Amino acid sequence: MNVKRAGMMGSGKTTVGKILSQAIDYSFCDSDTLVEQDVGVTTVAELFQIYGEDFFRDKETKALEKLSGVHRYVVSTGGGAVIRDENWTYMGKGISVWLDVPLEELARRIAAVGTKTRPLLVNEQGDAYTKAFRRLSALFEQRYKAYENASARVSLENIAAKLGYKDVSNITPAMIAIEAIEQIGHIL
Numbered sequence: 001m002n003v004k005r006a007g008m009m010g011s012g013k014t015t016v017g018k019i020l021s022q023a024i025d026y027s028f029c030d031s032d033t034l035v036e037q038d039v040g041v042t043t044v045a046e047l048f049q050i051y052g053e054d055f056f057r058d059k060e061t062k063a064l065e066k067l068s069g070v071h072r073y074v075v076s077t078g079g080g081a082v083i084r085d086e087n088w089t090y091m092g093k094g095i096s097v098w099l100d101v102p103l104e105e106l107a108r109r110i111a112a113v114g115t116k117t118r119p120l121l122v123n124e125q126g127d128a129y130t131k132a133f134r135r136l137s138a139l140f141e142q143r144y145k146a147y148e149n150a151s152a153r154v155s156l157e158n159i160a161a162k163l164g165y166k167d168v169s170n171i172t173p174a175m176i177a178i179e180a181i182e183q184i185g186h187i188l
């Protein structure tokens with residue numbers, strides 16, 4: 001069995017995925033890292049700059065195909081991986097978990113670390129939060145139906161409601177990993 005984490009950029013696929021993998025004694029892998037190693041670049045941002053998005057998407061599909069054969073892995077996929085139908089052939093093997101985080105929280109997180117590392121955000125105008133929020137809203141509109149294909153959905157709004165929290169920003173990665181285990185633990 002393996003577990004694929006899907007969700008928008010900044011949703012915590014890597015941060016929560018690492019904690020989840022330790023908790024269930026699985027290995028962890030990030031599909032972006034596999035693409036970077038394959039192409040020989042240090043960041044996806046660099047890859048976008050040199051080769052463009054289409055090249056990246058082809059490499060991403062190849063990485064997902066490779067990762068579909070591994071066992072006892074938590075795999076963090078890139079935020080846009082859900083869009084290509086072919087990718088679901090690979091992501092659909094094992095359990096896929098959509099990490100559903102409100103756009104305002106995603107924009108806050110990305111603004112805090114800067115938009116430079118997120119190549120799809122660099123052409124926007126305005127301050128970091130506005131840039132991130134505007135672009136993420138447009139991407140989410142194109143992608144939300146694809147995220148709904150995932151076999152499980154871990155929603156920060158639902159966790160907040162369950163714990164009586166007013167604000168999703170107080171929900172820690174460990175709390176999110178626990179919610180994921182509650183949802184998928186019985187099928188691991």
Ligand SMILES: Nc1ncnc2c1ncn2[C@@H]1O[C@H](COP(=O)(O)OP(=O)(O)O)[C@@H](O)[C@H]1O
Nearest residue numbers: 008009010011012013014015109113171172173
């Ligand atoms: N639950 C959380 N609360 C606050 N910040 C978080 C949380 N999860 C992730 N982050 C932060 O958000 C940013 C993006 O997280 P990351 O795991 O890289 O997302 P992704 O892999 O989905 O792009 C990082 O700076 C990370 O520290």
Ligand SMILES: O=C(O)C1=C[C@@H](OP(=O)(O)O)[C@@H](O)[C@H](O)C1
Nearest residue numbers: 008009010032044078079080119
């Ligand atoms: O949303 C997207 O299309 C992308 C998300 C990024 O991954 P993260 O979701 O890990 O940031 C990375 O794959 C690339 O910049 C494209």
